[in-house]
Amino acid sequence: MRRIAVLTSGGDGPALNACIRAVAREAFHHGLKVYGVRWGYKGLINGEIDELTSRDVGGIMNRGGTFLGTARCPEFKELKVRRTALRQMNQEGIEGLVVIGGNGSLAGALALHEMGFPTFGVPASIDNDINGTDMAVGVDTTLNTILDAIDRIKDTAASHQRAFLVEVMGRDCGYLALASGIAGGAELILVPEHEGPSLETIADTVVEAYTRGKAHCILVIAEGWKPGTQAVADYLSARKAELGFDVRVTVLGHVQRGGRPSAYDRLLATRMGAYAADHLIDGESGQMAAMRGNVLESFPLAEAVKTLKPLNLALLGLSEVMD
């Protein structure tokens, strides 16, 4: 192999730049040329592919986002579209591809592998919903961003005796809500994977926190939990008189995706990026880098994308005990 390409795809997140850098430097170390694909699979199809120099990947490790850009590309599910992508890489003499992204992006890498093109994945998804790895790139920084917000909200909540509904990202996966809720000392955590208490029981939790003399009451809610943050807010304001606490809602939104990556994420992204490039060059394909304990292993993309990683629901119990 003499030339490989790297792309970031799907939703962005922290430490993608650190990961691109690691892929490139590992490949340089093996004497290869490295190409950066702009805007994920979209750019791959359109041939937005440029050679990366060592300088291109210098000084980017501590920057949020991805300098290659990213995009969602649902049409990559079509065989015809993927053939266009292969033709583009062929024209540049590219013989392997590292894909950094979440489940959809890794499914794309798997599809290329099944068409006979060497690919290797790096799991990057702030939701930590990718099967086969303890952690995905970007999760740790996002957790710290959410926790920073929760700590701030607790300050204002305690100053006014308020209950806050804090909505965090996670359409199908409650990992961010669960982990930040425990780390932030939330009174209640609501995740898509678990039906959770009724609106009535939620209101009782708020009342109970007030009665126990708590200075504030924080509910962390994943955006994918049903019936949703607004339903809780509406229900609580209908029972306002009983609550003790005033209720406010904060939807954290896109701040969760940006920011200078944490030490954990930079180390993880660097290790995974180097692993992916190294193993791709060594002839492995259709795999992704997976962290198990402190050790990196290869994990089949076919397994990774088959299901979402299940949430450790035992931690919900821990959060109740800690409350």
Next chain:
Amino acid sequence: MRRIAVLTSGGDGPALNACIRAVAREAFHHGLKVYGVRWGYKGLINGEIDELTSRDVGGIMNRGGTFLGTARCPEFKELKVRRTALRQMNQEGIEGLVVIGGNGSLAGALALHEMGFPTFGVPASIDNDINGTDMAVGVDTTLNTILDAIDRIKDTAASHQRAFLVEVMGRDCGYLALASGIAGGAELILVPEHEGPSLETIADTVVEAYTRGKAHCILVIAEGWKPGTQAVADYLSARKAELGFDVRVTVLGHVQRGGRPSAYDRLLATRMGAYAADHLIDGESGQMAAMRGNVLESFPLAEAVKTLKPLNLALLGLSEVMD
């Protein structure tokens, strides 16, 4: 004077604890007893007043919020209610009151002063809308919190070629939007004090940023600007096809009020709190601490609450040049 009280009132913000500490320590230094009033004027009326020890105000300087609690108290405009407050202080032998808060809170202090009770104010309002002082307590930390969010949003905006509408606090005053917009390099800033461009012109700004090759486009919008953030979002999505950028909205919300205070705010709060206690004890009343350049002066509460501090609209022009 042998006993004074201190309260925080109105919306909370950073560095209130540092300010309470300074009031208390200055008064201790003069040999006085100091009383903390819980929940602002509400607690004053209800007699929620406790003596503060040196230990009570130790270790609080770096914590967000106010450990005394705060509340809005519209009924304090009634003479009868204020008489109750005076009676409560009388019962405890309290002879002076430091009020830390925004325009409404300082108006309460003025009213007590006009009833013959010695009061002194400290301007604390994240909006920086209090007349007579260059800066109010809490503004600087809030600006840094907003800027941190804008920096994060720029990361994700650039990764996806998106335009973001970032709504920040400021119902009547655009200071936070203006200052954070300049410090964050926003393409457009919309404030209540200035009609601003039409929706059409706003859309043109977004298109132009795209055409000029900008990686992202950030609009910082004060919550009090009319016709409002949602109106911009709706208009832009109706013209989606022309924009180049995808559009997203983030409403920062209550995270803006909390957090560990900045160096600037701790220094300002400490200086102003000590000044207020010192001058109250010295017999001044109906004044507030006002920062002019690097010097503290007394400024009449009657002047401070008469009007909102006008925004330096010349800075809007600067933001356009810097864009």
Next chain:
Amino acid sequence: MRRIAVLTSGGDGPALNACIRAVAREAFHHGLKVYGVRWGYKGLINGEIDELTSRDVGGIMNRGGTFLGTARCPEFKELKVRRTALRQMNQEGIEGLVVIGGNGSLAGALALHEMGFPTFGVPASIDNDINGTDMAVGVDTTLNTILDAIDRIKDTAASHQRAFLVEVMGRDCGYLALASGIAGGAELILVPEHEGPSLETIADTVVEAYTRGKAHCILVIAEGWKPGTQAVADYLSARKAELGFDVRVTVLGHVQRGGRPSAYDRLLATRMGAYAADHLIDGESGQMAAMRGNVLESFPLAEAVKTLKPLNLALLGLSEVMD
């Protein structure tokens, strides 16, 4: 079991408060009384033991340090001294002890266990040198603190074309140097576990970085590496004329131990503290909580303290490739 105690011992670090809180709340949940021991084993010997209420452990999760205090206590190796400790606990009716600390502290817990007193450990050491667990409490926050310093130093280094020797904690263990060096993009990492290059080769690395056009050159050095940071500084200044870069030294010092704990550390400390209390109450003794992947397990204290956890020296190779 009806009463357990908890102490923090040895060098302090982040997230100890979160861990104490978790021990206490888990025990409360089981209906037990919980006692906090002040100043580690020193306080245990002197009977500085107080019952903890739920309020005592509220609002402490996001604070650095340990509100119980900590100390080194070499005399705890003496049987006679440990007998005094057991007598003190006996007098209070305490039937089990959770020890939060590093190797020396856990050895103390093991010694008490071997005397028949139920103990359970939580590995807390910023050095990440405790055998049997992937991570110890406090490591992640400390890494982020170091990384923040390295990022700042890179700014000033690049502005002046300087090489910096950054000395970080780690007398016997280079984990902090290694992980922060990779996450910070250091040109060279020197750790006690590995002899490393000669002074001459180190100088060559600096020259080479300059020649390759690097804007700066960062060397991260563990304090326990021989011949030491100052020896490098002296050698480099003797060869100043050849280097290209000016050389500066920064010893990070005790800032590495403090600070608001990271999300990772709060989650780890909470899970480990709850695990320790739960298993101690269930009758386990002489064990510590150990994180393996995402799962907590019991690990024998006798194994944990036998050797230091070996450093993953393969990561040194990664750092060279990434440079």
Next chain:
Amino acid sequence: MRRIAVLTSGGDGPALNACIRAVAREAFHHGLKVYGVRWGYKGLINGEIDELTSRDVGGIMNRGGTFLGTARCPEFKELKVRRTALRQMNQEGIEGLVVIGGNGSLAGALALHEMGFPTFGVPASIDNDINGTDMAVGVDTTLNTILDAIDRIKDTAASHQRAFLVEVMGRDCGYLALASGIAGGAELILVPEHEGPSLETIADTVVEAYTRGKAHCILVIAEGWKPGTQAVADYLSARKAELGFDVRVTVLGHVQRGGRPSAYDRLLATRMGAYAADHLIDGESGQMAAMRGNVLESFPLAEAVKTLKPLNLALLGLSEVMD
């Protein structure tokens, strides 16, 4: 005027990039070409001068350091050397120069002005020692960096009952020590401008803090204070037995110069940079941008560099009262 240049000179600090950007964008707005000089006056002499594009100054506002580089250049005091500089600018058709830096750098700008070449200064010095302006660029960020370190050190100090000597930058000027000491709640602040207490009295302060039950004792010492941090450390360790607290020393070092600039600094740097370019283009020379309250004014360089800005020693008294 059709072409101006900009340089950063002397010690680096935060927000220099934001200032360069503002100079450039203001000049672009006036239709000028802008040239960036590398490595301060050194690069000016050597002709390291490149035209800056709008893209060159995009995305740099939130980065520490100066992308132009900086250097000290004592030889710029020589007339012959300055003539070389003028010739270099002449060759490029450059008709004016904005100098961003401290007293030495501004003296260079004054000297060029006195030779008839149009110059305008921006006061940038983390020491806040420049006469005529309330604040200099970089001070606020540095204060926050120091405060972050002090907060961390207090955590570990309280956990171990220690006294810490924290040495901060400031060879001739104690502003950073004074402001960070007050904001950080230090027990004692030692600055070059004030002889301060004897070593014996310093030791008494430590003893007294212990006796009063303080959890820790923090002394903030400017590096230029005599007899120096080490002398205090030595004296205190000789009287170790009486102190109560163990004593530790932390020298913060170069971390103080780097880091993402604060909101205050970005706003100040942007306003000052734009002001400097605007007034230089308008024909003013030999002046610098000076902040007075919230208003920018021109201030003669001849006045600015004549003396160091005096420290507000009244704040030392405040720090004693607050302790």
